[in-house]
Amino acid sequence: MTRQDFWNLIERKGILFLDGATGTNLMKAGLPAGACTEEWILENPDTIKNLQTSYVEAGSDIIYAPTFTGNRIKLKNFGLENRIGEINNSLVTLAKESANGKALVAGDITMTGRQLKPMGDLDFEELIDVYKEQIRILDNAGCDILVVETMMSLQECRAALIAAKEVSDIAVIVTLTFEGDGRTLFGTDAKTAAIVMESLGAAAVGANCGTGPDNMVDIIADMASVTSIPIIAKPNAGLPVVTEDGSTEYDMDCDTFVAEMEKLIKAGATIIGGCCGTTPDYIRGIHEKYADYTISSNELIKADGSSFTRKPDGLRFLTSERKTVAFGLNDPFMIVGERINPTGKKKLQAQLREGNLDMVCDFVSQQEEDGATILDVNVGMSGIDEKQMMSDVLDEIIPLTSLPLCIDTSDEATMEMALRKYPGRALINSISLEKDKAERFIPLAKKYGAMFIALPVGPKGLPGSLKEKHEFIETLCSKAYEFGLNKEDIVVDGLVATIGANPDAALETLSTISYCKEHGLATICGLSNISFGLPQRAFINTAFLTMAIGSGLTMAICNPSQELLVNSAFASDLLRHKEEADLRYIERMGRYDGMNVQVTCVPKGQKLVAMAPDASAGTNSAKAGSDSDNKENGNVNVSDSLIKEELSDVKTVFYNKIKTDVMKGSKRTIEKDTLEAVDAGCEPKVLLNEYLMPAINEVGDLFDKGKYFLPQLIASAEAMKLSIAKLEPLLKEGDEEGAKDKDTIVIATVHGDIHDIGKNLVALMLKNHGFNVIDLGKDVPSEKIVDTAIAENAKIICLSALMTTTMQEMKNVVKLSKEKNCDAKILIGGAVVTEDYAWEIGADGYSSDAANCVIVVKNIIKNL
Incomplete structure (x- = not known):
């Protein structure tokens, strides 16, 4: 059927x-x-x-x-x-x-x-x-x-x-x-x-x-x-x-x-x-x-x-694994962060050739913080295997962000790999009429459920007129409809040319945006082309963006750290009375923390600083945009975040780096940062008790509040594990407290149940908190669990079950434990397990998740 x-x-x-x-x-x-x-x-x-x-x-x-x-x-x-x-x-x-x-x-x-x-x-x-x-x-x-x-x-x-x-x-x-x-x-x-x-x-x-x-x-x-x-x-x-x-x-x-x-x-x-x-x-x-x-x-x-009502007409959706971005043609303007792209970024190119993804990961968090709604991902450059690099980048950034991704590559194999493994609904950047690209890429959009950017470029290149551009758009849409896609699956690129070469470039793009909105199509454009070759480009880009938003532009690919540009977009939505635009604008302006931001033209090469002339408004100056993107685009910058007071204490810098590594689940950097922190004089005991432990506890709190999810919790726990492995030998050296016997906990997934992701995470969290954890694995017979607890003088037995057909084994463990006079307290948990069930079978405690389990275990041991 x-x-x-x-x-x-x-x-x-x-x-x-x-x-x-x-x-x-x-x-x-x-x-x-x-x-x-x-x-x-x-x-x-x-x-x-x-x-x-x-x-x-x-x-x-x-x-x-x-x-x-x-x-x-x-x-x-x-x-x-x-x-x-x-x-x-x-x-x-x-x-x-x-x-x-x-x-x-x-x-x-x-x-x-x-x-x-x-x-x-x-x-x-x-x-x-x-x-x-x-x-x-x-x-x-x-x-x-x-x-x-x-x-x-x-x-x-x-x-x-x-x-x-x-x-x-x-x-x-x-x-x-x-x-x-x-x-x-x-x-x-x-x-x-x-x-x-x-x-x-x-x-x-x-x-x-x-x-x-x-x-x-x-x-x-x-x-x-x-x-x-x-x-x-x-x-x-x-x-x-x-x-x-x-x-x-x-x-x-x-x-x-x-x-x-x-x-x-x-x-x-x-x-x-x-x-x-x-x-x-x-x-x-x-x-x-x-x-x-x-x-x-x-x-x-x-x-x-x-x-x-059921799915409203005209609503579009992009998703990650954990978040949906829904938008219609009249909804607030969206930013597609452009920074994960090696073009023009020599440092990023060098890192990618080395297999170093530090800069990529920094761009993810920075762009999300600066207001991007979608992140464009492009790793195309010479000297690397683009398909493998795209795969590596996706593996690294998918756990880091809940923002949907825009996959940006002209290589068909790379595109299919990325769409295949991306755990959400992605946006393809882009599909044109060049070299049968539509025939090759539109089926990928259909197969993997992606939206795509329709780039109105024909078999012979750029359109020769506005009419031909619109004809290319109609042709691309028709081809998409033939494969079973619809208007809601398409975002049309306005194809911005430079006004230095074509004085009507802005007007033609605005006309295309209006044309698409009239025909029920969402739109996108890259902004920087419009001002190429002209001085003080930020003003041109900003003016053009506000005009484009007025014409119905849905989203734009840009650098979200360009404050003048992005703030003007938020203001445009506010003036056009888009839904919740007032709240979005007020929230955005909170980044200035009461500062009186001033925009002033300055000679080329100098920095613009937004000052707080009134001491009551704060003593920090605003950071001037000085990264390579801003220099290359010739942008005038307003403060994009307050400069934090420079930390003179090197140790404090390292302490905070370790905490950040745990919070972000940065397994790629935490070992190096831990060793560097120790070399800089940081005390291993202080690192563990005052930075690692509070960090993992904060991660647990965020998980409980629904702000962090299982992948982030696991990543943070794994990162902390790596740091502790580097610190453990140092903690034991001459440390009487470190040499004390740790309280032993036996943990297992009960007999008949082969699911262990929750159990593994609980074991990892408990180890990170200093317990001696004996992990017996999955599908463990009751006899083995109880006998191990007795032999190892365990304080607690932790039991996990994921299925209703196996959770009854927990009751058997409780019964056997009493028969064998086992002193260990029994704590149970799992997807199908409830707190009431724990008390009904005679268990000593219940935990809803891994973070909560650490708290429950500590409370039980405290009261022994």
Whole structure:
């Protein structure tokens, strides 16, 4: 079934009904904890057939083949990877027999349990190959559609969709699992996930597991507000609780679940079912109540009762993995930061040839701080492998910024590599009519869900007239439409010429901007060309920019540290009464901290300084723009940030560098900075206790507040680990306190669970805080955990579980610990684990995340 066939089915039926839980029902039927589910099902085929037949009879239009963990990596944990074809084929056959032609069968795919680089050791292309292998088998076995479910990583969702595109035309639906803060474990919000999945060609997108229907409403509403494809809601039957007989159940009964599902339909869900804790009765209940339900797509309802409409016409989206930038033709002007580009930057060129990315990373943080909305990334230059360098740069900067990226290269292979691995919706810079570039690059935009800049340059070069420029624009748009793209996927370059050579250059560009806005097209331009060869170029550039904004310019590629230019853009939005332009302007002006900024012309070669004539306004002078970009553009600069007082104490400089390295997760510099700090006389003990520890604690606070996400938390923890490794030998030398025995903690992912990213991070954070951590790994038997804790005289046992089918093993560890009189306190956590569950099974503590775990551990030990 193709995507269009799937959409036609939904249009006919109105609401599609999925099945309910598989894992929790199989466990009730005897599936042992820690067993390979697929193998057990094949040994007990009647169990799954009875369950799935019951779902079909209850009203399921689609049942999931029990191939959830049937990929090569997961099966390898049980020594079954060589049986992948046999296992998946047989499981699909069982599902098709259960469906008996009355329901569709979805081939079920999920995460592999191994983490992608740089957080793990799995290469993105290897993951795509893993998914391709399973998808080929499922498609050939006769699955009607594919479902990619219970996903926590947007990049892994992308890998599965790309894999499906490359081996099949079968429809793919995708559901992710979100935490209580509305983001996945990796920090992706629901809107961003939905946008990226739709742009990549998913037939439907939604959420499953993690929570009951009552807490899933806003997630579904967020997805519906930014997409036009169908939305899926497959919640749990509430939260897990331990019953009096010691079994684990879910706290939402069937009647309550059925009633709560109406909120999800009103929020935009048209494909509904159940996840953990639901049974055929739950599916029968929602089918009986909502099979003939009338959906009002014009007025959907959020959890707070407010109404909204589905994806508004004319709205465009660019995303990173953690942030969406939404814009229309009348929204505030945006800056595309241009500085990650070696052209004209000799120092950057030299660093790139050396493989040094320090300057690139500095440009990322500086441009984000200065107000860029999107970052252009260009590494094209002689003397390097552009494709490899682009890959290295992306690996380095993706964790550093939440801003969407504009991929800037004329090399087709480099562009495809970048679009393939970028975990968001990127902007391509650019596509023209030169040398069949449109025919080669537009398909890349379609395949990888990117927007693109349409550069109106023809087969023979620049347009000879304004009319020809507009004809080039129309031709580029027509070619894009032929590949299934639309106006919202295109940003037209106004193609700025220099007024020194063509006095009408500005007028022609302004005319093009107006022409594009009239035709519903977003626009962009580079500014510096307009003033080439003229004195005091900043004034020309600034005047031109404000005129272009007045004509409808959407965004411009420029250096966001050019204060006169950028501040004028903010002021232009304010004067044009664009939404929230007043707040944006006031916030921007806060960077001057009460200074009376004055703009004055100065002779060539001298610096302009914005002074604070009144002592009450501050004693610092404003920094004059002196970097190579500003000199080359001939810009007059106003203060772009206050000069901090020069630090005369060299030690303090190094102390602060170390703290900054941790805050930014700068693994590339922290070892060097640590050694240099020690050489400069910094005390290792002071570095650890007064800089490293407060820095990692601040990172934890930012994580708790939702300002940092898992990739940043991991990067900071890894950076701190590298610094401590350099300091540890020095701390032990003659340091009685450093020589003391550390409190021992045993940590493990429980038996049957092979997910360890959360556990690994907790272990790393605890080590960084000075504990002796014994990490037993994943899928660890209860006996081994308790025996190790006793043998090592551990103060605490930390247990992790990611699946509802394995979290019950935590209860077994608690029970065994008491039986063996183990003195260690037991602390539990994981995506499916709740604080109530911790108390119900008799654990001594609960942690919601790695940063919180350090606090809980310290509190427990303090009270021992």
